[in-house]
Amino acid sequence: MKQKTATELVQEAKQQIENLTPLQVKKELEKDGTVLIDIRESEELKQNGKIPGSVHAPRGMIEFYADPSLPYHKPEFDKTKRIILQCASGGRSALASQTLKQMGYENVAHLDGGLNAWKDAGLFIERE
Numbered sequence: 524m525k526q527k528t529a530t531e532l533v534q535e536a537k538q539q540i541e542n543l544t545p546l547q548v549k550k551e552l553e554k555d556g557t558v559l560i561d562i563r564e565s566e567e568l569k570q571n572g573k574i575p576g577s578v579h580a581p582r583g584m585i586e587f588y589a590d591p592s593l594p595y596h597k598p599e600f601d602k603t604k605r606i607i608l609q610c611a612s613g614g615r616s617a618l619a620s621q622t623l624k625q626m627g628y629e630n631v632a633h634l635d636g637g638l639n640a641w642k643d644a645g646l647f648i649e650r651e
């Protein structure tokens with residue numbers, strides 16, 4: 524099998540998923556039924572804040588949170604809802620979006636550029 528770099532994996536994932544701008548995400552959050560899931564580590568949330576209304580579910584457990592047949596399942600992982608994943612720069616959320624699609628989540632997207640793009644767009648970040 525051909526070896527791939529992390530950058531190649533992210534680029535490939537981005538071709539197979541829906542990539543949203545910060546403004547598109549903001550608009551979607553104004554609608555009912557959209558769930559924004561922040562998949563960064565707890566430490567990152569403490570240091571850099573979070574997008575208001577996002578729920579936290581670190582990427583490490585995402586397959587287990589997303590599988591309704593497992594005790595780890597989290598209710599925010601709901602295949603009937605619009606799910607938007609977000610990380611710091613959009614790499615992890617691209618890979619995780621691809622994974623969720625493979626698990627049958629059809630209405631999943633991610634915030635391209637992550638929290639950094641959100642910040643650069645001048646949008647509000649909540650601090651603890």
Ligand SMILES: O=S(=O)([O-])[S-]
Nearest residue numbers: 611612613614615
């Ligand atoms: O995964 S990342 O783009 O936040 S480094």
